[in-house]
Amino acid sequence: QAQLVESGGGAVQAGGSLRLSCAASGRTFSIYAMGWFRQSPGKEREFVASIRWSSGSTYYADSVKGRFTISRDNAENTVYLQMNSLKSDDTAVYSCAAAATNRIAYYSRERQYDYWGQGTQVTVSS
Numbered sequence: 001q002a003q004l005v006e007s008g009g010g011a012v013q014a015g016g017s018l019r020l021s022c023a024a025s026g027r028t029f030s031i032y033a034m035g036w037f038r039q040s041p042g043k044e045r046e047f048v049a050s051i052r053w054s055s056g057s058t059y060y061a062d063s064v065k066g067r068f069t070i071s072r073d074n075a076e077n078t079v080y081l082q083m084n085s086l087k088s089d090d091t092a093v094y095s096c097a098a099a100a101t102n103r104i105a106y107y108s109r110e111r112q113y114d115y116w117g118q119g120t121q122v123t124v125s126s
Helices: none
Strands: 002-007 010-013 018-024 033-039 046-052 057-062 068-072 078-083 092-099 120-125
Touching: 002 092, 010 068, 018 033, 018 092, 018 120, 033 068, 033 078, 046 078, 057 068, 078 092
Parallel strands: 010 120
Antiparallel strands: 002 018, 018 078, 033 046, 033 092, 046 057, 068 078, 092 120
16 A cells, blocks of 8 residues: 655645645555646546656646646655646646556556545635
């Protein structure tokens, strides 16, 4: 089992920035990729970004490309999501996830992940 704990959420005005962190503990040696998803009220959870743990290869949803950056610190078992130029549409609960299976994939699907954090609220006011 791996445990994931997010931090860094909060309230910000449109155009501002936030950085989310997700610290992994437990069976971190079994993690092949990590990702961020978000869910707004009344909407389904959607993919935001993913990163392969060994290579650092990244993949983004079109809605955040150019504004968000996912990165990882292998030594600290932590993944980050730097969010710039935030819009009101970015308001959501952001959750990180870890995949324990090596796949030939972008890791953009919920079913590709095995562990989930509890989520952190991001609110962007216009």
